[in-house]
Amino acid sequence: MTLALLLLASVFTIGPEKVKQGGVIRIETKEAGAFTARMGERRVRLFPDPDGGQLGLLPVAADDAAGFTQVVVEDAEGGVVTEARVEVMDARFPVQNIRVTPGVQALRAAPGEMEAIREFQGIVSESRYWRTPFRRPVPGCLISPFGVQRHHNGKPTGNYHRGIDQRAAVGVPVRAPAAGLVRLAEMYRLHGGSVGLDHGHGVATIHIHLSKLSVKPGDRVAAGDLIGVAGATGFATGPHLHWGLYVHGVPVNPLDWIPAIPRCAAK
Ligand SMILES: [Zn+2]
Structure with a gap:
């Protein structure tokens, strides 16, 4: 990683580190520019946040596998800007029977x-x-x-x-x-x-x-x-x-x- 990339990486926050199924991972930065965040095949854009900076919301589906996953932030050219490891926690959703x-x-x-x-x-x-x-x-x-x-x-x-x-x-x-x-x-x-x-x-x-x-x-x-x-x-x-x-x-x-x-x- 070059020094420039290293400096850029430090201005992104990705969290929480542990997220339950059905939760959302937030990607925040004060950097200007077009960025996307992805987790496997799921990709979202970062948008201007009314409170300043940019915000991306990466959803975790109820049926996503529990375990460690990599969140990757890319610039407009597809270059990796930063990445973070996030743990998807099993929400232990119960079974519910409905009489229909x-x-x-x-x-x-x-x-x-x-x-x-x-x-x-x-x-x-x-x-x-x-x-x-x-x-x-x-x-x-x-x-x-x-x-x-x-x-x-x-x-x-x-x-x-x-x-x-x-x-x-x-x-x-x-x-x-x-x-x-x-x-x-x-x-x-x-x-x-x-x-x-x-x-x-x-x-x-x-x-x-x-x-x-x-x-x-x-x-x-x-x-x-x-x-x-x-x-x-x-x-x-x-x-x-x-x-x-x-x-x-x-x-x-x-x-x-x-x-x-x-x-x-x-x-
Ligand atoms: Zn319902």
């Missing part, structure tokens, strides 16, 4: 529904609207955490829970967890009433099973603005709010972004 009625079990996505949701999740826009901490979209307790391996009627689905479920009766207002741009507002067959917010720089949230939508695509929202009303539409066994937080298209644990939510008391 035949009617709900038979629900299928409408044509184009899955594509629209996937496209939304991958949006990376140049403006940053978000700031931390995020707010809870509803005040209700936590019914189901992020990352649990889902079984339906005792059978593994092969899927994990890509967001969290909060208790919310039909009619409870759902509010934007952070400022953003409405990119998705649609009554879907499988997801039910859905509002997707683009918070900028690769951060997005989705809110589903809503009984009523209060926004339309293109609307700007501030943190706390009404975006819809809770319900039990789509693939839902009862009224609640499911919401998910995506970083560069990867679902991450929303609980890391908001003030603590108490678990609902067991029935």
